[in-house]
Amino acid sequence: MTNATPNDLPHILLIGATGRTGRLILTSALHRGHKITALIRPSSSLPSVQTLSTIQGSPLLAADIFSALSTITGPIVIISTLGQTRTSGNPFAATTSPPLFMSASATAVVEAVRTSSANVQKVIVMSMFGTGSSWQNLNFLMQWVMQVSNMKQTLEDQNAVDGVIRGSGVRFVMPRPAMLKEQVGLPVKALGDSGEGAGFMPSISAQSVAEFMLDAVVSDEWDGKTPVLMN
Ligand SMILES: NC(=O)c1ccc[n+]([C@@H]2O[C@H](COP(=O)([O-])OP(=O)(O)OC[C@H]3O[C@@H](n4cnc5c(N)ncnc54)[C@H](OP(=O)(O)O)[C@@H]3O)[C@@H](O)[C@H]2O)c1
Structure with missing residues (x-):
């Protein structure tokens, strides 16, 4: 982490x-002194805070992201913590998000960044352990669950996001957290892109992921990387 002051954050x-991680990022980023603009669906809401601007729109529309960017002056980092949702946490529960909606959003983000004159420094996208090259080091049980349950839709979407962001030419950080758990932030263990050494059933607190992503806003250590994260 650098020693940036609130004025140059x-x-x-x-x-x-x-979402679950998005709310933690919001709270911690405000605490760190960042100004935030949140793009949320018209059906959702956030509490009113002085340094938070809320804009209603769709993360799938480049025009809405472009509009949000045009309200901001100075350096910007885009963070996306979108997630495929289901009716419950059960991997077999019915999906409530359209297939490939996260990758549609990633495409829209890239288009907005390319066409906007805003000073976007990087894009930080929350991926997951199992995406891309990290599939090989996910344990057989999780591989099986992801292939036979409705988590399959999440995996397909995360793999598509990975391709869109990597192929975009936009500076990125795309952490691949292990299974999320509650608890406060704990020290983060960042593995390589493939997650080698993750062990059988690694996990990480959502708070730790939030802090890692915010550290990556002001550090170039993880630029262009997709580290697997665990506690
Ligand atoms: N769960 C795990 O163990 C785990 C582990 C590693 C990585 N991940 C990844 O981490 C990411 C974040 O997970 P999370 O649990 O923090 O997220 P989450 O609580 O499920 O939040 C989902 C977010 O996506 C938005 N969203 C869902 N469907 C949408 C749609 N059709 N259009 C627009 N917005 C939509 C939601 O907005 P609304 O509030 O408006 O619905 C919400 O802000 C996901 O990509 C997930 O794959 C999860």
């Missing part, structure tokens, strides 16, 4: 601020 455009 990048403004964060947060997509997914109403």
